[in-house]
Amino acid sequence: MATELHESIFMAKQERHKNLFLNYRNLNHFPIELLKDEGLQFLERLYMKRNSLTTLPDNLAQKLPNLIELYLHSNNIVIIPEAIGNLARLQSLDLSNNALQLLCPEIGRLRSLRHLRLSGNQLKSLPPEIGDLQDLETLDVSMNQLVSLPDRLHRCVSLQTLTADHNRLCHVPRQLCWLRRLNQLSMATNRLNFLPLDLGRSRELQFMFVDNNVDLKGLPSYLYNKVIGCSGCGLSSQVLDSGLGETLGEALGEALVGLPVEVKVVGSETDGVVPLEELALRTLHRLYHHRPTELNLLHPIALPKSLLDLLQFPLGHCHRCSQPMFTIIYPKLFPLRDTALAGVHRRTTVSFVAYCCSSHCLRTFDLNG
Template identity: 80%
Template sequence: MATELHDTIFVAKQERHKNLFLNYKNINIFPVELLKDEGLQFLERLYMKRNSITTLPDNLAQKLPNLIELYLHSNNIVIIPEAIGSLARLQSLDLSNNALQLLCPEVGRLRALRHLKLSNNRLHCLPPELGDLQDLETLDLSMNQLRSLPERLHRCLFLQNLTVDHNLLTHVPRQLCWLRRLNHFSLAANRLSFLPLDLGRSRDLQFVFVDDNVDLKGLPSFLYNKAIGCSGCGVSPQAPEADLSEVPGAALSEVLVGLPAEVKVVGSERDSVVPLEELAMRRLHRLYRHRRPMDLSPLPPISLPKSLLDLLQFPVGHCHRCSQAMFTIVYPKLFPLRETALAGVHRRTTVSFVAYCCSSHCLRTFDLQG
């Protein structure tokens, strides 16, 4: 096998191949033949899936500077070197089915990267620098041990497909609702109890899958009439099923456990006055946010705590009826699934749609199918 591997690489060097296939070669150590002398300066695509490689060389970018695609699916890689950030032309990186426990921040330097696959590893967290991959289109993080996602992912403005199935997520950063090109978002088999209030507000987001999140009882009404996967949601093994259609608005904070921490008040149809703190935040938002929705530049200096400045830039949500930004209070209105047109599609769930409104007036006049 070693002779065959040597011959394959030798021919690739002699004939200046742009593609090199080293799949299923029982390779334990990254082949030194690829790194000798000047390396393979002309190589653009390297396929090394289903081997037993444990590490990558530090001089990978130096010896293979023109790599566009690197496929390392199904190896035993535990760590990738910081030098990988020097692969300036890399567009596709597949590290699925490895043993990665840590992703180095230098991955954020791969500014040409469009497709990143990290499924079936042992990742517990991700570096914020992933948000620097502004050309990224596909990100697969399924089957890891992630408990959160970096808020800075909202900077990946071209992201279209985000898959985070089979992790340990308890929440989704509301900032991800600003991914205007996101079309497919899969969060199945996590530990979610609520979703961002604005999820589905973007017209481009058409496919959302949250199956097997047993504590998830409500879907934002923005998701109505979109392709939704929600089987196995709404019934917690620790508690009996609740009939949400009979729950008063003021008690929804107890039933829909896990509303964003910033939501301090749950309003009802009887409330006619919005709290002063909320009115002040809305006023500040109007003063400092007269910009296009895609303008994510920092806000002008204001003498407020950082938490409130972050909230001004990324509100908890927007009214599902009038689009008013909301910060500390929401007025939820439930539409049990059995009363909607989707009841026949999702029979293995007790999840409901929830409209989050900014006032008692919008609460009374909102119609899910209007």
């Protein structure tokens, strides 16, 4: 086996191969032959699937500077060295089915990275620096132990597919609604109890899978015309009565639909007064997005960062008039059994929920309109 490995690496050096396959070689250590002398300066793709590696060398980028793809699926890698950030040309990194418990912040220095696969590890969190990967198109973090996703993930402006199945996620950051190129979001088998109000508002998002989130009782109605997987959702709630959802008091009194904790006030049909705090935030939002120069009138009084973040990422937008909402919403239920999806998702009690900015919008909103 050692002789065969040596010959494979020798031939790669002699013939200046761009691809090197070292899968199923029972390797416990990174082959030192790859790191001798000048290394393999011309190598672009290295495949080392199903070995027994536990770490990577610190001088990997120095000896293999032109790596575009590094495939390390199914090893025993526990830690990734900080020097991984020096692989400036790396576009695809597969660390699936390893033993990672931490991901170093230097991963954010891989500015050419387009595909990052981390499924089947023991990660409990992701570093915020992952949001620096602006060329990232695919991120797979399924089958880990994640309890949250980084808020800065919305900076991955090229992200098209995000897979986070089989984790311990209780919520989805509302900032993800600003990923304009996101086409598929899969978060099946987690602990979700609500989804961001704006999820699905982007036309690009076409596939949404949240199957087997038993506490998830409501889907934003922006997802109404998307491809949705929600079988097994809402199973921990009681089955909806035939008249339930006709009035907000009943729906919210039974707590059938989870709402974001940031929502301080939930409007009722008899409440025609919008709180002053909500009006102020809506006004600031208009200034911030449509007439930013007028914000200069607020100086030298500086707005706190928390307020600026809220203005940039409102909780949601009215499903009827697109008015941004911050502290008050008017939810309206459309039980799944009343939609075309009823025959598809038999193992679910989830409903679609429209979120409106006023009682007037609520009364005039029609999911089929």
